[in-house]
Amino acid sequence: MNKTVLEFEKPILDLENKIVEMRKYSEVLDIDDEIVKLERKVQKLKENVYNNLTRWQKVQIARHPERPYTLDYIELMTKDFVELHGDRLCKDDKSIVGGFAKLDEYKVMIIGHQKGRDTKSNVYRNFGMPNPEGYRKALRLMKLAEKFDTPIITMLDTPGAYPGLEAEQRGQAEAIARNLFEMSKLKVPIVVVIIGEGASGGALGIGVGDRILMLENCWYSVISPESCSSILWKSWDFKEQAAEALRLTAIDLLRQKIIDRIVHEPLGGAHTNPPAMAAHLKMVLKEELSQLVKLKPDKLVDNRYEKFARMGVFNE
Amino acid sequence: MAWFKRSKENIASDSVKMELPDGLWEKCPGCGEIIHKKQLETYLWTCTKCDHHFRIGSQEYISILLDKASFKEYDKKMRSADPLDFVDSKKYTERVSDTIKKTGLNDAVRTGIGKIHDKEVSFACMDFSFIGGSMGSVVGEKISRAIDRAYKNKIPMIIISSSGGARMMEGAFSLMQMAKTSSRLARLAEAKLPYISILTDPTTGGTTASYAMLGDIIIAEPKALIGFAGPRVIKQTIGKDLPEGFQTSEFLLENGFVDFIVHRKDMRSKLITLLEYLA
Ligand SMILES: [Zn+2]
Numbered sequence: 001m002n003k004t005v006l007e008f009e010k011p012i013l014d015l016e017n018k019i020v021e022m023r024k025y026s027e028v029l030d031i032d033d034e035i036v037k038l039e040r041k042v043q044k045l046k047e048n049v050y051n052n053l054t055r056w057q058k059v060q061i062a063r064h065p066e067r068p069y070t071l072d073y074i075e076l077m078t079k080d081f082v083e084l085h086g087d088r089l090c091k092d093d094k095s096i097v098g099g100f101a102k103l104d105e106y107k108v109m110i111i112g113h114q115k116g117r118d119t120k121s122n123v124y125r126n127f128g129m130p131n132p133e134g135y136r137k138a139l140r141l142m143k144l145a146e147k148f149d150t151p152i153i154t155m156l157d158t159p160g161a162y163p164g165l166e167a168e169q170r171g172q173a174e175a176i177a178r179n180l181f182e183m184s185k186l187k188v189p190i191v192v193v194i195i196g197e198g199a200s201g202g203a204l205g206i207g208v209g210d211r212i213l214m215l216e217n218c219w220y221s222v223i224s225p226e227s228c229s230s231i232l233w234k235s236w237d238f239k240e241q242a243a244e245a246l247r248l249t250a251i252d253l254l255r256q257k258i259i260d261r262i263v264h265e266p267l268g269g270a271h272t273n274p275p276a277m278a279a280h281l282k283m284v285l286k287e288e289l290s291q292l293v294k295l296k297p298d299k300l301v302d303n304r305y306e307k308f309a310r311m312g313v314f315n316e
Numbered sequence: 317m318a319w320f321k322r323s324k325e326n327i328a329s330d331s332v333k334m335e336l337p338d339g340l341w342e343k344c345p346g347c348g349e350i351i352h353k354k355q356l357e358t359y360l361w362t363c364t365k366c367d368h369h370f371r372i373g374s375q376e377y378i379s380i381l382l383d384k385a386s387f388k389e390y391d392k393k394m395r396s397a398d399p400l401d402f403v404d405s406k407k408y409t410e411r412v413s414d415t416i417k418k419t420g421l422n423d424a425v426r427t428g429i430g431k432i433h434d435k436e437v438s439f440a441c442m443d444f445s446f447i448g449g450s451m452g453s454v455v456g457e458k459i460s461r462a463i464d465r466a467y468k469n470k471i472p473m474i475i476i477s478s479s480g481g482a483r484m485m486e487g488a489f490s491l492m493q494m495a496k497t498s499s500r501l502a503r504l505a506e507a508k509l510p511y512i513s514i515l516t517d518p519t520t521g522g523t524t525a526s527y528a529m530l531g532d533i534i535i536a537e538p539k540a541l542i543g544f545a546g547p548r549v550i551k552q553t554i555g556k557d558l559p560e561g562f563q564t565s566e567f568l569l570e571n572g573f574v575d576f577i578v579h580r581k582d583m584r585s586k587l588i589t590l591l592e593y594l595a
Contacts, residue, residue: 161545165559168563172525172545174529177529178529185502201491201544204492208495208498222482245485246487248488312452312457315395
């Protein structure tokens with residue numbers, strides 16, 4: 001049973017608790033039929049709730065504290081992971097992790113944002129909010145991958161690049177801009193997966209690639225619903241409306257042709273069954289890699305360039 | 317995108333106008349001096365007393381930096397399409413059409429080809445007066461095409477930034493303009509063509525985190541606000557007042573993120589000299 005229950009999940013939990021309760025008495029009372037009925041009801045309710053989530057509810061699932069993070073996926077999907085640290089300039093940013101790993105037959109470089117699970121680990125990971133060093137470490141690892149002809153997988157999950165004094169002093173904007181510039185011409189395949197929160201430039205800073213995948217219950221936009229609410233509605237209370245207005249879910253982004261593919265999550269979200277989620281994501285990643293590794297490096301870069309060139313809607 | 321005001325400059329412009337009814341006078345936000353508009357124009361919208369650089373638009377920069385009547389504008393009619401059907405307190409389409417009426421501009425950047433001391437350059441200049449100089453699909457596309465013109469004609473690229481960041485009302489489309497423009501600049505660099513980025517007050521958010529920070533040469537006007545996060549957000553995050561001079565041009569120079577700061581009156585001559593080395 002999960003510790004964190006979102007508001008809209010409460011009716012489901014209530015029924016599930018009732019079933020647990022009834023099971024206790026099922027040996028003395030003849031209520032097996034009742035239990036089966038109730039189980040069916042729960043399943044229906046779940047399908048109903050999770051297939052009709054509002055945009056704001058998806059944002060909440062994307063932020064679920066038990067959701068798998070980059071290191072969980074690395075653990076569940078790969079073997080022989082060698083984590084590499086540091087940007088060789090200033091320090092090692094703990095909110096972006098990366099290293100070589102084996103995804104079955106594919107040797108890859110995996111890089112992703114990393115959040116913590118409790119107060120202590122969240123402080124250690126700076127809540128998944130990178131400083132410039134994080135982006136520079138990521139770029140160093142990507143260049144290393146390019147040098148050794150290794151495909152790159154990046155995993156996006158951040159509430160944003162860190163808005164702090166030192167971050168500005170050490171060039172947060174330059175670090176992100178540099179990554180966009182360099183990633184657009186790396187001569188190895190890059191598969192990007194949004195696994196949680198895709199908050200603005202802090203996410204995009206490791207998000208330029210040949211294929212952009214997004215897990216079903218994630219959000220990706222130019223600003224968080226809360227910040228958007230505070231700026232446009234001049235109050236923090238309009239986050240639901242802001243989430244709707246921003247069209248920030250996987251389905252929205254697929255329609256906008258900003259992502260290429262939605263990766264389905266187990267019913268109830270990735271956190272309800274991380275091994276199943278990881279197994280499915282692994283299959284999808286291998287499928288994508290098998291296509292990309294066939295392309296010549298120049299073709300790969302040309303396609304990537306064209307892909308981003310097409311993004312945007314305007315009248316002339 | 318942030319519509320921040322720095323406390324020092326919080327002298328509301330309307331109250332200034334009320335004091336100065338004929339609209340021919342402006343109060344300097346730097347030193348409080350009352351300056352006649354004619355004089356401001358003569359001194360390229362800078363204060364002769366304290367060197368404060370007033371915010372100006374693309375039309376003014378074209379007159380200051382480019383050879384007379386050399387500028388040919390492109391993509392002038394391009395306008396926002398409201399891809400998200402965005403509504404907050406106001407419809408985005410209304411916000412855009414009202415701003416078009418108010419400013420006479422179609423979006424937050426003007427692009428084209430002009431000459432500097434007889435040398436052709438692809439030129440782009442943002443207008444802060446258009447929804448805070450925010451970057452949406454139109455800005456991204458126009459900048460990208462300007463970079464394409466530099467690439468095809470083998471001429472230098474110059475971009476003047478003045479922007480609160482990416483435009484919220486176009487959601488992820490705005491975000492992607494950062495990647496789009498940066499990849500264009502990567503291609504320009506591969507062709508060994510120069511790109512000069514000029515930062516003016518203010519340059520923040522997604523604009524800074526893309527083309528503004530990618531110049532071969534990065535120049536700033538004095539005392540401009542330049543950063544990634546807006547000062548208000550940083551202050552909220554750290555729960556402390558920001559140090560004096562934080563996120564100014566001078567701060568960026570000190571920390572190694574701009575090549576030099578130049579007074580507006582010397583900008584053109586500096587560009588001429590630079591172009592002798594780069595093109
Ligand atoms: Zn003055």
